[in-house]
Amino acid sequence: MNNAIHVGDQLISIHGQVVETAKMAHKLIKHCEDEEKLTFVIRRMPHGKVFAIRRLVDGEDLGIYCNGGTAEIVTVHPEGLAGQHGLTSKGPSASGDDFCNWVLTEINNRPLNLFFKDNEIEHRLNAVGRDISIVVQPMDFVTELKRSLKATYKNYKDFLVQ
Numbered sequence: 001m002n003n004a005i006h007v008g009d010q011l012i013s014i015h016g017q018v019v020e021t022a023k024m025a026h027k028l029i030k031h032c033e034d035e036e037k038l039t040f041v042i043r044r045m046p047h048g049k050v051f052a053i054r055r056l057v058d059g060e061d062l063g064i065y066c067n068g069g070t071a072e073i074v075t076v077h078p079e080g081l082a083g084q085h086g087l088t089s090k091g092p093s094a095s096g097d098d099f100c101n102w103v104l105t106e107i108n109n110r111p112l113n114l115f116f117k118d119n120e121i122e123h124r125l126n127a128v129g130r131d132i133s134i135v136v137q138p139m140d141f142v143t144e145l146k147r148s149l150k151a152t153y154k155n156y157k158d159f160l161v162q
Contacts, residue, residue, distance in 0.1 A: 007105040008045040008137045015039050022152055047094045048137045051085050055130045062125060070116045071104040072139060087136065094141035103142040106135035114146050
């Protein structure tokens with residue numbers, strides 16, 4: 001059951017119990033008598049957007065420009081492939097009251113490390129062939145997710161993609 005849960009998914013309930021915090025989710029899972037039959041209700045990436053893009057030739061530029069090797073998108077060229085498929089430089093913030101930059105969280109159904117390593121993003125964008133799918137999330141959401149991971153879990157790196 002790989003890739004069942006994605007960065008940005010919202011956990012609604014476990015076994016019919018509404019989940020309000022990560023600690024509550026952990027407690028519900030831990031106290032489940034039959035781990036094989038856990039029932040989760042998940043809202044798929046309520047703040048995210050998915051784009052499926054086809055290049056005309058291998059290596060064709062997507063027109064996505066990131067901030068210094070990170071996954072934060074600072075510019076999307078309107079005539080680039082991603083722009084032609086509807087990706088804009090800014091999108092609605094998770095709070096819904098403003099606009100902010102997008103952050104890439106997945107490329108070709110593979111999650112990206114939220115704490116970015118070297119030029120991981122650039123390598124993935126350039127090494128995927130003609131068909132590429134990307135998932136973007138609002139920057140304010142990703143920033144809060146990272147802050148929350150660090151504050152809640154001492155070993156937060158255990159939850160990161162390597």
